[in-house]
Amino acid sequence: MLTSLFFLLRITLAWVLVVMLLGATLNDVFMYHTGWDAGGLAAFAGLVIGAAVLVTAFSHVRRVRLITGHVTNAALSNRQRRQIEIPLEAGLSFDLVDAAVRELPGLEEVESARDSLLIRAKIKRFDPYNGDGSPWRYGESLRTRRNLVLVTVTPNSDSGSVTLICEPERAAWTDFFIVDFGTNLENAEAIVRSVTRRVNDTRRREQADVIQSETEKELTVAKLNLLHAQVEPHFLYNTLASAQLLTRSDPARADEMLGNLILYLRHSLPRTEDSLSTIGEELERAQAYLDILKIRMGSRLQLQVEVPAELRQVLFPAMMLQTLVENAIKHGLEPKPGGGTVWILARAFDGVVAVTVADDGRGFSAEGGGTGIGLRNVRERLRLAYGSSAAFAIVANFPSGVAATITVPNTAIKGGRHD
Numbered sequence: 001m002l003t004s005l006f007f008l009l010r011i012t013l014a015w016v017l018v019v020m021l022l023g024a025t026l027n028d029v030f031m032y033h034t035g036w037d038a039g040g041l042a043a044f045a046g047l048v049i050g051a052a053v054l055v056t057a058f059s060h061v062r063r064v065r066l067i068t069g070h071v072t073n074a075a076l077s078n079r080q081r082r083q084i085e086i087p088l089e090a091g092l093s094f095d096l097v098d099a100a101v102r103e104l105p106g107l108e109e110v111e112s113a114r115d116s117l118l119i120r121a122k123i124k125r126f127d128p129y130n131g132d133g134s135p136w137r138y139g140e141s142l143r144t145r146r147n148l149v150l151v152t153v154t155p156n157s158d159s160g161s162v163t164l165i166c167e168p169e170r171a172a173w174t175d176f177f178i179v180d181f182g183t184n185l186e187n188a189e190a191i192v193r194s195v196t197r198r199v200n201d202t203r204r205r206e207q208a209d210v211i212q213s214e215t216e217k218e219l220t221v222a223k224l225n226l227l228h229a230q231v232e233p234h235f236l237y238n239t240l241a242s243a244q245l246l247t248r249s250d251p252a253r254a255d256e257m258l259g260n261l262i263l264y265l266r267h268s269l270p271r272t273e274d275s276l277s278t279i280g281e282e283l284e285r286a287q288a289y290l291d292i293l294k295i296r297m298g299s300r301l302q303l304q305v306e307v308p309a310e311l312r313q314v315l316f317p318a319m320m321l322q323t324l325v326e327n328a329i330k331h332g333l334e335p336k337p338g339g340g341t342v343w344i345l346a347r348a349f350d351g352v353v354a355v356t357v358a359d360d361g362r363g364f365s366a367e368g369g370g371t372g373i374g375l376r377n378v379r380e381r382l383r384l385a386y387g388s389s390a391a392f393a394i395v396a397n398f399p400s401g402v403a404a405t406i407t408v409p410n411t412a413i414k415g416g417r418h419d
Contacts, residue, residue, distance in 0.1 A: 004061045007076050008054060014176045015053040053177075060179035063128060067182050067189065078180045079167040080188040084195060086160045088202065090117060093160025094153045096202075100194035101149055104187060108146065117153035117160075122146050122169065128181050145169065147184050149191070164191055217384045242296050257295045264288035276385075279346060279355060280312030282321040286344060289322065293329060300339025301329075307346040307355075313412045314353050317381055323374045324357035324404045332361025332401055340401065353410045358403035363396055375404075382406070 061071060068075050086093040091114065098112050098119055106124035113119075125147050146169040154161040166184040168174075243261070246254035264285055287305065294301045325342065333340045343358040375394065382390040386408060394404040 003073055003076070004071050007061060007073075008057045011057045011177065011179070012050050012054045016050045018177070019049050057179060059129065060181050064182045064185060067185055075182075075185060078175045078178070078184060079165070079172070080184045081166075082162075082164040082188050082192055084162040084164060084192060086162060086195065086199060087158075088160060088199070089158060090153050090155035090160040092202075093162060094119075096195055096198045097151050097153065097162055097164075097191070100191045100198065101151060103194060104149070104190060117155070119149070119151035121149040123149060123187060125168070125180070126183050126186075128183075147180070147187060149187060151191075162195070164188060166191075213384070216380075246295075253295055257292055260288045260291040260295075264292065276315045277318040278312060279307065279314050279316045279321075279353070282316055282318065283307055283312065283344065286321050286325045289325060290329075290342065297334075297339060301333060302339075302341040303344075304341060305344045307344065308348075311346045311348060311353055314348075314408070315411045316353075316355065316406075316408060317385055320378050320381065320406055321355060321357065323378055324406070327374060327404070328357055328359040328361065328402065332359040332363070336361045348410055351410050352407050354405050354407045356403055356405040358397050358401060360397060360399070360401040363401050378406070382408075 061076065064075050065071050074080075084097075086096060088096070094112075094114055094117050098114075101107075101112075101119055101121050102110060104121070104123055106126060107121060108124050109122040111120045123146060125145055148165075148167050148169050150165040150167075152163045154163070166188040168178075168180055168184065170178075243254045243257045246257060283305070287303070290301070290303050294303065321344070325344070328342050333342065340360040343356070345356045345358070347354055375392075379392050382392055389409050391407040392405070393407075394402060397403040
């Protein structure tokens, strides 16, 4: 209440003083030329003008109260300043504010410089009372036609600090005599609301992307589990059937096969602590699998492994090496009369480790190809686990067969791990 009264008295007193000063000057002129005392007329004019200004200022106060719900000196001002902290980098913060300014009703001109992080705009002044806010109309030369908006964005480490200024297109001294009926307050509040909404929309999109990424990851794991459920029983049945036959004819080889099967199964148990294994653990699983197949395939399968000891502790996604080895057997060597060789190689360079599984089987033939589910699964799991830091490539081997390579960051496990 005191704020409103002080504002009404201030603007009314400013006009009364101007009118009284003008009246005194005119009275001196009249007295000098005509001898007529015009002081009474000047005083009456001052009262009329003061009353009209008081009504106008009261309308301004009431409208500001309607807009904000309360009246403060800052809200009553014709010139509004806002400081907005946006939790996005400066360029994105600038884009949000620029879009908010361009949506303001009555926009006539806008200049925005993204490199300078500066926006200037001119907006047609909205007259809420169509010129009837006061019983006395100000002179056309004093009426404000447009409002101005100035925005600067200051870059911080990971956010943008926005300074917003909304003011009339006239000199600051006129604020002692003229009110804007809260139009610049409306513009400032509208921009703040728009920026807030856009930041919330950005956060919701980010959260939706995270949820979608988690969903994709869960779907990929589900596909992997389904693939294992389809492949492993077939492998287990064949291995156990072979071991059963060997117990009658060659117990030593049957014992060797069952030992390799136990080793394979031990490394195939689901992990609960993380999704990454090591090259060494994955190599043990693959060798156990291949040793079983060597007993079944005999001389049709040869294996060559070249993996340096220092690379065996490098983190590596579980089951990926196994997928490449199984592809080499099923689509490369098993369909080929006479079989062939599987190579497992690993080498480090430029902060990454490349693990290659190659064979000299049938290669990219229509008869030897599969559905491609396993390789698509490898690509998707690498993308989810490493983003752009990992890669997968599959090419023809020379003179025959296929070579598949997985490249991952050279990150060694800390402290060791025990099954």
